Amino acid sequence: xxxxxxxxxxxxxxxxxxxxxxxxxxxxxxxxxxxxxxxxxxxxxxxxxxxxxxxxxxxxxxxxxxxxxxxxxxxxxxxxxxxxxxxxxxxxxxxxxxxxxxxxxxxxxxxxxxxxxxxxxxxxxxxxxxxxxxxxxxxxxxxxxxxxxxxxxxxxxxxxxxxxxxxxxxxxxxxxxxxxxxxxxxxxxxxxxxxxxxxxxxxxxxxxxxxxxxxxxxxxxxxxxxxxxxxxxxxxxxxxxxxxxxxxxxxxxxxxxxxxxxxx
Amino acid sequence: xxxxxxxxxxxxxxxxxxxxxxxxxxxxxxxxxxxxxxxxxxxxxxxxxxxxxxxxxxxxxxxxxxxxxxxxxxxxxxxxxxxxxxxxxxxxxxxxxxxxxxxxxxxxxxxxxxxxxxxxxxxxxxxxxxxxxxxxxxxxxxxxxxxxxxxxxxxxxxxxxxxxxxxxxxxxxxxxxxxxxxxxxxxxxxxxxxx
Numbered sequence: 001x002x003x004x005x006x007x008x009x010x011x012x013x014x015x016x017x018x019x020x021x022x023x024x025x026x027x028x029x030x031x032x033x034x035x036x037x038x039x040x041x042x043x044x045x046x047x048x049x050x051x052x053x054x055x056x057x058x059x060x061x062x063x064x065x066x067x068x069x070x071x072x073x074x075x076x077x078x079x080x081x082x083x084x085x086x087x088x089x090x091x092x093x094x095x096x097x098x099x100x101x102x103x104x105x106x107x108x109x110x111x112x113x114x115x116x117x118x119x120x121x122x123x124x125x126x127x128x129x130x131x132x133x134x135x136x137x138x139x140x141x142x143x144x145x146x147x148x149x150x151x152x153x154x155x156x157x158x159x160x161x162x163x164x165x166x167x168x169x170x171x172x173x174x175x176x177x178x179x180x181x182x183x184x185x186x187x188x189x190x191x192x193x194x195x196x197x198x199x200x201x202x203x204x205x206x207x208x209x210x211x212x213x214x215x216x217x218x219x220x221x222x223x224x225x226x227x228x229x230x231x232x233x234x235x236x237x238x239x240x241x242x243x244x245x246x247x248x249x250x251x252x253x254x255x256x257x258x259x260x261x262x263x264x
Numbered sequence: 265x266x267x268x269x270x271x272x273x274x275x276x277x278x279x280x281x282x283x284x285x286x287x288x289x290x291x292x293x294x295x296x297x298x299x300x301x302x303x304x305x306x307x308x309x310x311x312x313x314x315x316x317x318x319x320x321x322x323x324x325x326x327x328x329x330x331x332x333x334x335x336x337x338x339x340x341x342x343x344x345x346x347x348x349x350x351x352x353x354x355x356x357x358x359x360x361x362x363x364x365x366x367x368x369x370x371x372x373x374x375x376x377x378x379x380x381x382x383x384x385x386x387x388x389x390x391x392x393x394x395x396x397x398x399x400x401x402x403x404x405x406x407x408x409x410x411x412x413x414x415x416x417x418x419x420x421x422x423x424x425x426x427x428x429x430x431x432x433x434x435x436x437x438x439x440x441x442x443x444x445x446x447x448x449x450x451x452x453x454x455x456x457x458x459x
Contacts, residue, residue: 160340164349167304167340168393169330178342254305255325 004212057126066126070133077102077137081145087152088263089249097245098148105140105238106133109230117226135206135227136234139191143235144242147187151246154179155259162257172251180243187239191232198228275311276454278447280397282316285419285429287439290449296432297337299449300399303430304334315396333395337402339386341374349374350389359388362421364414379406387415397428404438416442 018040025033057065078099088094110133114120120128155162158179165175198204199221203211206227210220252258276299280286288296302309305325313320313332320328341349350356352370360367363384369377377385383406390398398419404412412435419429419442433439439446447454 158342160336160338161342162340163306163336164340164342166306166326167329167334167336168389169326171324171326174326252308254308255329256306256308258308 054126054130057130061126063124066124066129069126069130073130073134073137074099074103074106077106077141081141081148085145085149085152087149087156089152089246089261090263093249093261094263097242097249098144101148101238101242101245102137102141102144104241105144105234105236106137108237109136109140109234112233113226113230136230139231140234140238143187143191144238146190147183147239148242148246150183150186151179151243152262154182155247155250155257156262159257159259166255166257170255172247172255172257175255175257176247176251180247183243184236184239187243188232188235191235195228195232198224204228278445278454280428280430280445282396282426282428283423284444285423285431285442286445286447287431287433287443288447288449289433289436289439294449295452296449297401298452300334300401300430300432303397303399304329304332306334330393331395332397332399333390333393334399335386335390335401335403337405339382339389341382344373344375346370346372346374346377346385350385350392355392356388359391359418360384362414362418363388364411380408380411383407384411384415387418391418391422395422395427397430398422399430401432402434403431404433404435412438 018037022033022036025031025036053069057069078095081098081102082088082091082095085094089097110129113132113136114123114129118128118132123129155176162175162179166172194202194204199207204224207217207220207224210223211217215223249261250258278286288299290296298307301307303313305313305320305328315328315331320332343349347370350370356370357367360369365381365384365388369381369385374382383403387400387403400419403419404415407415416438419431423429429442431439431442433442449455
């Protein structure tokens with residue numbers, strides 16, 4: 001198992017590609033060169049920083065340091081999950097529900113993974129726990145934010161339809177049921193696509209990484225299967241929790257639709 | 265039926281005896297729909313409404329709304345198929361005939377129906393629940409004279425069965441025909457005297 005290490009030349013090549021893309025944007029007047037360069041620099045800085053921090057944390061094997069890194073990741077996810085949504089709840093509820101759902105979904109599947117399949121020693125070992133959490137957190141965050149976004153934008157549009165059900169004696173759960181299910185389904189579409197494409201159309205990231213790092217492809221595929229199952233489960237939990245909690249927040253105990261709980 | 269709503273509009277205090285029709289008139293924005301929505305417990309409010317002596321706050325909201333059915337001026341539809349909202353049975357067919365709706369309406373997509381057809385279908389949908397009280401917001405605004413009279417006949421029939429009706433109407437002729445009681449709303453309050 002000898003990983004292929006990258007040298008300065010390789011990094012320059014990567015930079016060259018970005019510059020090439022920016023040049024193409026100028027030539028075709030796509031107007032994205034500025035954004036592209038900023039995004040590339042931002043990405044490079046973030047990744048190099050992450051690499052260095054992880055190098056440091058892995059060297060210490062301290063539970064507290066690991067927890068600190070995880071807490072930082074969760075806070076960032078909580079912020080990101082609620083961003084980029086047009087219709088939103090009032091801030092405390094918006095980020096509260098988004099963050100809670102993302103964290104719950106992630107923590108459950110991370111624990112399942114660490115305590116059953118991977119079993120590092122000790123189970124909270126930074127070298128396993130942090131990358132695992134990062135991988136799952138990113139996926140669960142996507143699903144949760146898609147689910148919330150779908151529900152929030154549909155509820156305001158479908159107000160008359162929801163109230164038509166309420167008027168005829170439906171409970172709030174019955175009236176919002178179809179919207180909740182639609183939100184969860186929408187949230188899971190990217191994951192389902194990813195699963196369907198896995199191995200045939202794309203070689204999934206974890207498997208690619210393992211193979212490049214020198215693992216036997218068959219073993220790498222088993223890794224990918226377990227991780228993919230964890231991702232789907234985490235996404236399902238996150239998407240379901242956020243849809244149910246958001247719909248609960250948009251109604252009240254008297255079964256009324258409370259669009260006044262949306263942020264203006 | 266006795267009502268004590270109170271929020272953006274009101275406070276209101278009035279009784280509608282079983283089988284009677286209270287007509288509420290007033291300019292647009294006077295709070296007529298707000299009042300009906302509060303009575304159906306669709307908007308937060310203070311105060312309480314009672315039906316046959318049983319308070320709204322004392323029962324689950326969905327059970328209340330099944331007995332006190334609110335028919336908004338623009339009914340909502342949760343799918344484009346009429347049959348998703350109303351089953352095709354004897355009860356539906358009977359009510360549709362009384363409302364002057366052709367039977368083919370059941371198989372049409374909702375978006376193809378006229379406003380008047382949708383209004384009457386929503387009435388059929390609501391009456392299927394056999395409500396004890398009907399809160400109607402401009403139920404005939406899109407109907408011609410003859411059809412309006414058919415709908416009024418249906419309203420009288422449910423009133424004979426003991427159902428109380430609160431009717432919001434801009435049509436003074438209709439108000440004259442239907443009203444057992446009349447109230448006028450202005451700026452969220454009743455004005456004038458009972459008739």
